Amino acid sequence: MLEVKQVSKAYGKQQALKDIDWKVKQGEFWGVIGPNGSGKSTLLNLLSGTEMADSGEVLLLDKPIRSYRRKELSRRLAVLQQDGLPPVSFTVREVLEMGRYPFQNWRGADMDEHAEHILEDIMQRLDLTSLADRPLSSLSGGQRQRAALGKVMAQQPEIILLDEPTTFLDIRYQLQFMELVESWRQQDGLTVIAVMHDLNLASLYCDALLVLDRGHVAGAGCPQQLITPELIQRIFTVNAYSVPHPDHGEPQLLYRKGLSQTTPDEF
Numbered sequence: 173m174l175e176v177k178q179v180s181k182a183y184g185k186q187q188a189l190k191d192i193d194w195k196v197k198q199g200e201f202w203g204v205i206g207p208n209g210s211g212k213s214t215l216l217n218l219l220s221g222t223e224m225a226d227s228g229e230v231l232l233l234d235k236p237i238r239s240y241r242r243k244e245l246s247r248r249l250a251v252l253q254q255d256g257l258p259p260v261s262f263t264v265r266e267v268l269e270m271g272r273y274p275f276q277n278w279r280g281a282d283m284d285e286h287a288e289h290i291l292e293d294i295m296q297r298l299d300l301t302s303l304a305d306r307p308l309s310s311l312s313g314g315q316r317q318r319a320a321l322g323k324v325m326a327q328q329p330e331i332i333l334l335d336e337p338t339t340f341l342d343i344r345y346q347l348q349f350m351e352l353v354e355s356w357r358q359q360d361g362l363t364v365i366a367v368m369h370d371l372n373l374a375s376l377y378c379d380a381l382l383v384l385d386r387g388h389v390a391g392a393g394c395p396q397q398l399i400t401p402e403l404i405q406r407i408f409t410v411n412a413y414s415v416p417h418p419d420h421g422e423p424q425l426l427y428r429k430g431l432s433q434t435t436p437d438e439f
């Protein structure tokens with residue numbers, strides 16, 4: 173579905189990504205992990221077409237991402253940021269309608285006769301029905317992030333790119349958010365790529381992880397292969413134990429007190 177071929181990107185002298193190769197298949201749930209400054213957001217920006225690679229290319233369904241028109245790309249791919257929506261005066265329903273942009277004609281009318289039903293269904297799935305007519309400015313951060321997810325769902329994309337989407341959420345809303353994304357993926361075959369800092373959450377929900385380290389791919393595979401004390405020590409220079417989750421066996425990290433003497437740059 174998505175293919176990154178020999179992609180490099182620099183900002184002036186700062187090399188953000190170097191020779192990245194990566195393939196994502198339809199329906200997969202990828203977590204992109206790595207220390208601060210390792211190139212995660214840059215990679216997401218290249219995938220969404222908001223930035224151009226210096227060399228190499230990003231293909232979406234075998235076609236260069238930069239050859240897509242904006243509306244066409246929006247029907248295939250949606251992006252959700254950390255703080256998905258600002259606390260403005262638009263209501264939840266209005267924000268979801270904005271997500272229908274790729275399906276609106278030049279007069280702004282939705283071309284899908286079932287649009288109303290689609291929005292009602294999304295609000296029900298996300299528990300937003302009772303909030304439909306409330307302005308975003310009156311909602312909590314967690315409720316607003318749910319509305320942001322609703323807007324992205326209204327876009328009916330095939331791929332979603334999430335940039336640390338649970339950063340500002342408490343643990344209950346973090347899990348709720350991941351569950352919602354997971355059930356959307358299972359129901360509609362959605363492909364998910366999420367930049368995540370919470371490695372335990374990534375291990376629980378992602379079926380594959382891409383590990384970035386100073387602009388390079390340091391590993392790509394399932395959490396069982398990658399969430400190991402050795403890799404965490406090498407990439408993050410943090411000491412941790414890895415234990416299988418009692419429910420399903422996904423590796424979970426228990427961090428050890430005291431920092432390692434080595435800093436990432438010394439590797």
Ligand SMILES: Nc1ncnc2c1ncn2[C@@H]1O[C@H](COP(=O)(O)OP(=O)(O)OP(=O)(O)O)[C@@H](O)[C@H]1O
Nearest residue numbers: 183186187188206207208209210211212213214215
């Ligand atoms: N617009 C920019 N101008 C200059 N340098 C940039 C720019 N964007 C990113 N960089 C640099 O590129 C490198 C990768 O940054 P990027 O934001 O992709 O990392 P990240 O892994 O998303 O980091 P974080 O976890 O802190 O969000 C960093 O060294 C960063 O300073």
